[in-house]
Amino acid sequence: MQTVECYRADNGELEKSLDRAKAHDLHWALPKRDRQVSSEKVLDWFQCLRIMENADLVMQHLKEFIELRDKPSS
Numbered sequence: 001m002q003t004v005e006c007y008r009a010d011n012g013e014l015e016k017s018l019d020r021a022k023a024h025d026l027h028w029a030l031p032k033r034d035r036q037v038s039s040e041k042v043l044d045w046f047q048c049l050r051i052m053e054n055a056d057l058v059m060q061h062l063k064e065f066i067e068l069r070d071k072p073s074s
Helices: 018-029 045-053 055-070
Strands: none
Touching (some): 045 055
């Protein structure tokens, strides 16, 4: 028998890698599309995984966006 360290995502999924577990977390937290017929999320799980794989770059842009968004308008 082999012991394996794994991460449990918010939706209960078990993953060996952190980026895959966090992709599940992001996908689980996202809202569904606006269309009544579709049960799809606004991003699919593979898109969420790509975001996690590029987290450093994404964080730079998100920080800048939040700073500019929260800056008082003059």
